[in-house]
Amino acid sequence: DEYGVLATATVSRGRRHGESIAPAVSFVCERAGVRLDDVHGVVADVGPGLFTGLRVGLATAKALAFALDVPLATATSLEVLAHGAAEAQGPVGPALLVPVVDARRGEVFSARYRVVDGAAEPDGDERLMSPEALAAELAGQHLSVLCMGDGARRYRDLLGAPHVQVAGESFAAPDVAVLGRLGVARLLAGDARPAGEVTARYLREADVRINWEQRIPPRPAVRH
Amino acid sequence: MTGREPVTVLGIETSCDDTAAAVVRGTDIVSSVVSSQVDLHARYGGVVPELAGRAHLELLTAVVGDALDQAGLGRRRPRIAAVAATVGPGLIGSLLVGMSEAKALSLAWDVPFVAVNHLEGHLFAALLDHAEVRWPVVVLLVSGGHTMLVSMEGPGRYRRLGATVDDAAGEAFDKVARFLGLGYPGGPAIERVARDGDPTAFSFPRAMLDEGLDLSFSGLKTAVVRTVERHPEAANEDVAASFQAAVVEVLVAKATRAAQSIGAAGICLAGGVAANGPLRGALEEACAELGIPAYLPSRAMCTDNAAMIGAAGAWQLLHLGPSRLDVAADPALALPLLAEARATG
Numbered sequence A: 001d002e003y004g005v006l007a008t009a010t011v012s013r014g015r016r017h018g019e020s021i022a023p024a025v026s027f028v029c030e031r032a033g034v035r036l037d038d039v040h041g042v043v044a045d046v047g048p049g050l051f052t053g054l055r056v057g058l059a060t061a062k063a064l065a066f067a068l069d070v071p072l073a074t075a076t077s078l079e080v081l082a083h084g085a086a087e088a089q090g091p092v093g094p095a096l097l098v099p100v101v102d103a104r105r106g107e108v109f110s111a112r113y114r115v116v117d118g119a120a121e122p123d124g125d126e127r128l129m130s131p132e133a134l135a136a137e138l139a140g141q142h143l144s145v146l147c148m149g150d151g152a153r154r155y156r157d158l159l160g161a162p163h164v165q166v167a168g169e170s171f172a173a174p175d176v177a178v179l180g181r182l183g184v185a186r187l188l189a190g191d192a193r194p195a196g197e198v199t200a201r202y203l204r205e206a207d208v209r210i211n212w213e214q215r216i217p218p219r220p221a222v223r224h
Numbered sequence B: 001m002t003g004r005e006p007v008t009v010l011g012i013e014t015s016c017d018d019t020a021a022a023v024v025r026g027t028d029i030v031s032s033v034v035s036s037q038v039d040l041h042a043r044y045g046g047v048v049p050e051l052a053g054r055a056h057l058e059l060l061t062a063v064v065g066d067a068l069d070q071a072g073l074g075r076r077r078p079r080i081a082a083v084a085a086t087v088g089p090g091l092i093g094s095l096l097v098g099m100s101e102a103k104a105l106s107l108a109w110d111v112p113f114v115a116v117n118h119l120e121g122h123l124f125a126a127l128l129d130h131a132e133v134r135w136p137v138v139v140l141l142v143s144g145g146h147t148m149l150v151s152m153e154g155p156g157r158y159r160r161l162g163a164t165v166d167d168a169a170g171e172a173f174d175k176v177a178r179f180l181g182l183g184y185p186g187g188p189a190i191e192r193v194a195r196d197g198d199p200t201a202f203s204f205p206r207a208m209l210d211e212g213l214d215l216s217f218s219g220l221k222t223a224v225v226r227t228v229e230r231h232p233e234a235a236n237e238d239v240a241a242s243f244q245a246a247v248v249e250v251l252v253a254k255a256t257r258a259a260q261s262i263g264a265a266g267i268c269l270a271g272g273v274a275a276n277g278p279l280r281g282a283l284e285e286a287c288a289e290l291g292i293p294a295y296l297p298s299r300a301m302c303t304d305n306a307a308m309i310g311a312a313g314a315w316q317l318l319h320l321g322p323s324r325l326d327v328a329a330d331p332a333l334a335l336p337l338l339a340e341a342r343a344t345g
């Protein structure tokens, strides 16, 4: 095999991504015996997910691609989850893969993928929705369904049904090796962009509370 | 500042709502690019943290590219000694974007990363405009996030003399401007309107004027709101001018007292509020009376910028060494003071 994963590093330290990501990049290069200078491309997970951590990863990936002058390929967190499940399930698995990422505030990010020849093919848009609405949609399905991701774990009692399975803890987070394989395929296909053009996939409007603990209502308009 | 060869550093600043990158050689600014997000936040009357984080991520790579271009440096292995970035204090979601970018650039280019304190950056800003400073100086650091008086005995040598016990001066400007419907940012808006007003129209409180070196601005803001409620006919011009006069009087009085208390060789202004014309004028007058120089940074060096971060980073690299790549961003990072052990990162 000409392409394959040489090294991966996954650090689980809560939300301390800003402290962990650069040492992790350094570590995988050392383990793989690769100098960053020799890298031909970078691939980044653009979300959806928790905004702050997402931006740490994307800022790192954009800066690496910019500084190394190489293209930046992207994949969404939902794609990575679905492709990871498709790789693991093989052709005999469920017909429909449904990645579910916990969006907090009682909502989830989700999308549907059909398994075609053992690969995950998108079937519709990525959405922000309530787990109840997702459960209702899946309950009406006649295909066999596999849900995966931290949102699927959190709402497994709600989502689960005779034809709807929820994947285990090992499929709760997007796998960086799957992201790497998707990235190589996309880079080879020319599906990549300059670093400056890549942005996050938030799928939720920014919370526009300003940075003050208290607000003063403006004075009524005065006529002079 | 030192006898050593000046080093060239790429500085990155994203602690609040300005996305900035600069190339600095010692204390010479080779290039400095600032992309302001003012328009993005103006309609909310203040900085929206999540919007700021999103904008930094969209803008920063291009801003870094512009800073390198303007310095005549290529993006592949530019001839720089280090990449320095603000790691605090500031908005955590904004700090993380700049810090992550800087760490990744340092990895890709195989040069050290330097974690810079934003407040220390502001203290260096004045040095970028004034090569010959006689120490010690009192620095009055006044911005939207900070109001403090520092005794600076040289780069890296700071003592805290006083600070606001509640709101920052710039915050008071923003809140009063918002209340008066003058727009955002509040400092320039109030200064503009105050030009046509009577600064003696209202007598707003000068909190803690005669006691110590700490300051307080929350009562002043409340007094403005109450006065306008009691005098609905009051002209914005007069309210703004009277408010500004109160802030300026307190700031200058405290800076003067601080300078006398340590026998300072000069007073230096820093931070966004340092761009305020009446404050600059009043401080110059006070310094003339004291017979010491007033070091006033250019307007570009008052507001947040990356040149001051690069300059602080260059000094830090030479005197304290590089920082580790697992340094955390700290939204409440304090200015490193003398008599405290200073970690080298």
Ligand SMILES: [Zn+2]
Pocket: B118, B122, B143, B271, B272, B303, B304
């Ligand atoms: Zn500042």
